[in-house]
Amino acid sequence: MFSFTSIKNYHQFLAANTNGCVATVNNYLNIIKQKQHLNAFLEVFETDALQQAMLLDEKRKQGKPLGKLHGVIVAIKDVLCYKGHKVSAASKILENYTAVYNATAIEKLLKEDAIIIGRNNCDEFAMGSSNENSAYGVVKNALNENLVPGGSSGGSAVAVQAGMCMVSLGSDTGGSVRQPADFCGIVGLKPTYGRISRYGLIAYASSFDQIGIFANNVEDVALVLETIAGADEFDSTVSQQSIEEYSNLNTPSNKKYKIAYFKEMLEHDALDSEIKNSIQQYIQQLKNDGHEVEAVDFDLLKYIVPTYYVLTTAEASSNLSRFDGIKYGYRSTPTNNNLTDLYKNTRSKGFGKEVQRRIMLGTFVLSAGYYDAYFTKAQQVRNILYTKTKEIFKTFDAVIAPTVPSTAFPIGSASNNPVEMFLADIYTVYANLVGIPGISIPLFKHSNGMPFGLQVMANHFNELTLLSLSKNMMELK
């Protein structure tokens, strides 16, 4: 029986096995069934996956050219449109919605022969840090089923962690790929804002959202990124910059980097002391290995989460106004056959509590009389952060930080205080606020038995440096 370690190794297996794709899909369908209780999948695309596998096996038999992701088993977060398949954003309001077109990322996966095996559970509209806000139940962390997998892309993280797919796609607005990767002990990348087209990604906060990638190793992340990145006529905010050959990570392992870390991040009260110690020791190890690692002041740390919440909730309140019960999705019966009541009833019944809370805050910061004091103010702080970041990357190749202040926490333990939950994002929202790429790599294990990651960030569109350094770090471990 084939046991997956990397896409490269899987392709060697396929070269020697004529029915390799079908056998592999069947194998993964079995694993998904066995681990159904983790609730990582909202739907498994069994028939389509098997059919695609048959076509791909046939393609190899006929000696046709093969796609970069030939036969690779991919799971997708329930916010990505895959034509003819349901996509619900883990919300009741989109419970029976069928995608009428492919997201560009999905189109590119299919074009390179990937097999999409199913859609993953997540927090409703990608709002949350524990996957407990899904309208379809919590996802369990496969390493300890009493713990959360992180969020919002919790199902996609667990699907890779538990071997239910080879790689998966999530989305990262404030850490929703890096944080669950940290909690689950896998690799999670959020590329530069605009590196991957957002066409067909259900929007949360459009100036923050970016599709992200989960895998077991950096090379697989790089290959998927190379496949799905790049210009797209359906997204005018995507970058026109050409895609570098990310999968060619043959940087000499003795290459030395200049790395910064923010003192305030390592000294923050909320940071678990063991995580802090591990990262401090790791910094020493990097120095011993010949890298230059320097502490940099970051006195704005306290303000990044407030800035993030003002801007993302504002964008969400605007983006989510399209869910009105008319054009698609759930529709409630109006009490007195009045259109405004129809909207209100539909949205109140269709959206969960956290989503409604964020829409309300977003409406507040955008409302007359408060717009300048809250929304414009946050945009100004965002500009200060952006300028400071550009300054840092004039001197440094990368910035390292913890990914999350703690390891995975118990299901049901999160406070109902919205503000306390916000602080779980303290290390990840920075990359989204300034648009830089960030990755969480599973380097550490806590004495409580759970893994945790190191977050590495690089300059805009410098994924090649980010991935090369991450690969070296995984090997240095």
Place this chain on the structure above:
Amino acid sequence: MQVTNEMINNLAHLSRLNFNEEQTQSIKADLEKMIAFVEQLNEVNTTGVEPLLHMGDAVNVLREDEIKGSINRNEALLNASDTDGVFFKVPKVIKK
């Protein structure tokens, strides 16, 4: 900032949401906490700083204006809960 019931009712209307009495009290308490949290931004000196309006490096991405299809009518109506096969249906908005 003091959040009043009136503010909640106004924001709920703008957001096209309904809250009953109990929910109003709960969202009021939550909003107060969230607003107090984001008000920390007042401590940052932003005098003379332009607001950052656009993320990313794409500026005026132009293309030829060609006539192309997108989705057909059947697909457009596929997910609607009430249609007459040609149009979306809504409660009557124009009164006699």
